[in-house]
Amino acid sequence: MIRPVMLTFAAALATVAGSLSACSPRSSTVEQAAPPTSTSTPTPTAPAPTPAPAAAQATETAMDPLLAQWKDIPVDPVTGMVTLTEVQWQQRLTPEQYRILRQKGTERPYSGKLWNTGGPGEYRCAACGNLLFTGDDKFISECGWPAFDKAIKGSIRYETDRSHGMIRTETMCNRCGGHLGHVFEDGPTQTGTRYCINSLSIVYIPGTTSSKGMETEAIVEAPPKK
Numbered sequence: 351m352i353r354p355v356m357l358t359f360a361a362a363l364a365t366v367a368g369s370l371s372a373c374s375p376r377s378s379t380v381e382q383a384a385p386p387t388s389t390s391t392p393t394p395t396a397p398a399p400t401p402a403p404a405a406a407q408a409t410e411t412a413m414d415p416l417l418a419q420w421k422d423i424p425v426d427p428v429t430g431m432v433t434l435t436e437v438q439w440q441q442r443l444t445p446e447q448y449r450i451l452r453q454k455g456t457e458r459p460y461s462g463k464l465w466n467t468g469g470p471g472e473y474r475c476a477a478c479g480n481l482l483f484t485g486d487d488k489f490i491s492e493c494g495w496p497a498f499d500k501a502i503k504g505s506i507r508y509e510t511d512r513s514h515g516m517i518r519t520e521t522m523c524n525r526c527g528g529h530l531g532h533v534f535e536d537g538p539t540q541t542g543t544r545y546c547i548n549s550l551s552i553v554y555i556p557g558t559t560s561s562k563g564m565e566t567e568a569i570v571e572a573p574p575k576k
């Protein structure tokens with residue numbers, strides 16, 4: 351859970367942290383999955399009826415199963431919203447992802463893979479693949495969670511969260527309703543906004559996608575309920 355004291359501390363550090371753009375100590379874990387190597391090692395003992403194509407498929411990027419999973423996700427043709435049931439979500443997500451994305455949990459600070467990483471590319475909803483942020487807008491907040499100063503316009507749903515004795519703005523994927531984290535107005539960049547997102551709620555896909563030229567938003571307060 352996010353405590354106000356920690357956030358204040360994080361805000362104080364954020365200005366310094368914002369300059370720490372060379373933040374790739376743990377990015378290798380992400381990049382390991384990127385380029386497929388063409389070294390296909392034969393298995394001498396195993397009788398393989400269909401060796402070559404299967405092996406080639408297996409060495410494709412680790413993102414491929416994820417992309418395929420997202421592609422198959424059922425969507426309401428009218429609303430554009432994902433229509434999976436909770437049982438189906440439970441089957442698709444890891445227990446920890448389910449706890450965070452579907453039960454509004456929070457990962458421990460500094461425990462996620464993405465809190466102190468950088469680099470260009472896309473950050474998509476780990477549940478449905480919705481494009482939420484780009485690497486252009488990520489900064490290291492030192493609060494222990496990945497932070498962004500703006501989001502792709504329309505990708506996020508905002509709701510007032512009054513749990514844990516605080517009033518915060520919860521952020522959710524606008525396509526599947528998955529819980530992402532919260533958004534605060536203590537960001538160190540020009541927008542003054544800090545999207546504080548669980549690493550497990552998003553997936554980083556390295557690439558050249560840039561938010562420059564795309565419509566973005568930096569919303570702090572949830573719109574009033576109708």
Ligand SMILES: [Zn+2]
Pocket residue numbers: 475476477478479480523524525526527528
């Ligand atoms: Zn989603």
